[in-house]
Amino acid sequence: MGTKITVREAASILKLTEQYVRTLCRNRLLHSQKIGRMWLIEEESMLQYGLRTAHYVAEDHTIYNNQKSRPIAISFFSGAMGLDIGIEQAGFDIKLACEIDKYCRQTIALNKPNIALVGDINSCSADDILSYAGLTRSDDIDLIVGGPPCQAFSTAGKRNGLNDNRGNIFLTYLTIIFDIRPKYFVIENVRGLLSCPLKHRPHNMRGTEFPNLTFDELPGGALNFVLSLVRNNGYSFSFNLYNSANFGTPQIRERVVIICSRNGEKPPFLIPTHSEKGQYGLKKWKTFRQATKGIDKHHHLTFPEKRLKYYKMLSEGQNWKSLPKNLQKEALGKSYYAGGGKTGFLRRLSWNKPSPTLVTHPAMPATDLAHPQENRPLSIEEYKRIQEFPDDWQLAGPLIQQYKQIGNAVPISLGKAVGLLIMKLLNQENIPDYSNFSFSRYKNTSDTEWQTKFESTSSNL
Incomplete structure (x- = not known):
């Protein structure tokens, strides 16, 4: 039997009226028992209700279970934890989630109450992150994953790139990574990252009557800047635009995934499990019907x-x-x-x-x-x-x-594909070669193709 609390105590914690709490009890939205004229409420049920409705705020907290039996991962911009679930399914132990959105934080606390939870990445140093996660500088972190806010790079936005405040958070993410120096880290983002300039020039200020675009104003300038930081801090990288359907997701969803390695060896591309028509001996793409069967x-x-x-x-x-x-x-x-x-x-x-x-x-x-x-x-x-x-x-x-x-989440199969590849790299396992696989419907999206195109454009300045 769990701890029981009174209506008055529950009302104080949830910041609701006592009358409203009694209504929740009568409607069985709280696990409770009426003894005479008094309701006794299960504390855990009250806390779960409070997290779901945001009447009880998920505060920052350190890790509650700090066993170290599996490869260690830390997650930033965790959202509803789609990427994280996939990484866990691949065998990693996520010690900490960093997320500032109110409702996502509540979701994390509901489903993963034992991992550390941190809010604003701008208010945390690398040492703070390690401390919350129950780790020290002597721990060799295996993996850091995150999808910095994509709005600054989205083709639907103003495309201010790294000059946008959300773009600055992108740089904060990299700063923490380079301080902690994990064996691998991952950047997940939208397709717009491939073409976003470091500095945006409005379209009404372009043309024959205006100066040519500068290097920073070229399409892809923001990514080029990010990759230069990655190189300068001793990491190798590979990236591509990946259609999640090729990894078992019943959805056409394309995202850039950059995998960076501390050992200086260029990581291979992700390993597909599906193809549109079963090419390469893989399973065919999953369908909406298959995905939604049996929902009551x-x-x-x-x-x-x-x-x-x-x-x-x-x-x-x-x-x-x-x-x-x-x-x-x-x-x-x-x-x-x-x-x-x-x-x-x-x-x-x-x-x-x-x-x-x-x-x-x-x-x-x-x-x-x-x-x-x-x-x-x-x-x-x-x-x-x-x-x-x-x-x-x-x-x-x-x-x-x-x-x-x-x-907004990363499909779980895509997250699992990321985790499985890095797990194979950690274990020095052989990785099948799918270099000729069409990972997306767009061209020039792999790191080598993209780099060639960017250098060709910049040479014309």
């Missing part, structure tokens, strides 16, 4: 009534372009005249293909993610399956925050 209950947002009118006319795999011509302009409104393919408008998923890239809100007009048959957005349960989170993985906060956490 669905919690989801809803589409506005005016959008449902059009969804009722669409079959699986279709979008606005499949509407009758006379309704296409009506359905899209002013967006009809916008550039691009607009494939995210009124989009139904296909049963027998991987999902498109999950977004943080499946019911926004330009990025709809509708069920193949039902007239609704994808549910949070389907989001979890597509990103490969365990069904019992608890997500803190309201539904829209849960979508955001899963939508």
Whole structure:
């Protein structure tokens, strides 16, 4: 039997009224027992409820279980822990998660209460990180992983790169890594990192009447700067743009993964487990149908009534372009005249293909993610399956925050592929050669191709 507390004590901890706590007890949202006129509440149930709803704040804390039986990893920008779960599945022991987002912190505390939790990376030194993780300078850390905020590099943003405050956090991440000096470290980011300049020049200040772009203003300048720091600190590296579907994720989601090695040997590329049509003797890509089979209950947002009118006319795999011509302009409104393919408008998923890239809100007009048959957005349960989170993985906060956490996560199979490769490198195992494999649908995305292209561009200055 766990510790029991009174309604008054629970109300004080959760910062709720006693009347509200009694209602939670009556509705069985708290594990409790009524004795006479008094409710006695299980303390652990109260804490779990508080973490899920953010009524109880997950504070920074040191590690609670500090056994050292497996290779050691530290995680930054941990989010809902998609990358971390994959790294753990590969055999690593994650000692610390660093995350500043309120709801992600609650999610980490709900699911991984024993690991150390740290908030603001800018307020921590390398020694602070080691101390929280129960480690010292004499511990040789095997792996540090992280996906620094991608908004500064996203093609959808202003592309300020390392001049953006979030870009500066990228540099803070590297500073801590170079101080701790792990055997390996990983940088995960969006495709925009490959083309983001170190310094952005507005498009209305380009052209024949303006000076040529400077070296820092070239596409890829930010990544070139990051790689120079990696080299100057004694690490070798390899990178590519990886489609997660090639590693077992039922989703087309492409991310840059940079793997850096302290021993000076260039790491090989990740080892694929799947291919689109079963090439290389691998399994075929997983489909939406395979991923979402057997879900009993669905919690989801809803589409506005005016959008449902059009969804009722669409079959699986279709979008606005499949509407009758006379309704296409009506359905899209002013967006009809916008550039691009607009494939995210009124989009139904296909049963027998991987999902498109999950977004943080499946019911926004330009990025709809509708069920193949039902007239609704994808549910949070389907989001979890597509990103490969365990069904019992608890997500803190309201539904829209849960979508955001899963939508921003690294697919677990991609994280596992990263972990398995580094585990093989640590154990000096043979690694199969997939150098001719098409890891993504884009060209010039491997480190050698990218470097050749960047040097060619810069030589024309």
